[in-house]
Amino acid sequence: MFLEIIVVGGIIAIWITALLYAQSKYVPKHGKESLTTSNSMLEQDRLANPHLALISDHLYWIAFVAKIGLLSTLISLFLMIVMYLVYT
Numbered sequence: 001m002f003l004e005i006i007v008v009g010g011i012i013a014i015w016i017t018a019l020l021y022a023q024s025k026y027v028p029k030h031g032k033e034s035l036t037t038s039n040s041m042l043e044q045d046r047l048a049n050p051h052l053a054l055i056s057d058h059l060y061w062i063a064f065v066a067k068i069g070l071l072s073t074l075i076s077l078f079l080m081i082v083m084y085l086v087y088t
Contacts, residue, residue, distance in 0.1 A: 002083065005079050005082075005083060006079070009075050009076065009079045012075060013068075013071060013072045013075050016071060017068050017071065020067065020071075021064075
């Protein structure tokens with residue numbers, strides 16, 4: 001039973017992570033003008049601060065991994081509480 005709960009929790013965590021990743025890639029149609037403006041501002045900023053441009057892509061992934069870690073921790077705590085309530 002314990003292993004089944006862990007597997008279901010892992011599947012739910014992967015599913016939610018996939019949804020969050022897909023949502024981060026979504027760009028609304030009305031936001032394309034602001035996206036080109038922000039891209040040009042980002043390019044100017046990269047030229048002004050090349051040392052920050054080197055780590056900017058890594059910062060996105062670090063934040064993404066932190067979200068995944070937080071989400072999996074919350075799911076794990078939830079499942080532990082459920083197991084405690086079921087078996088006691």
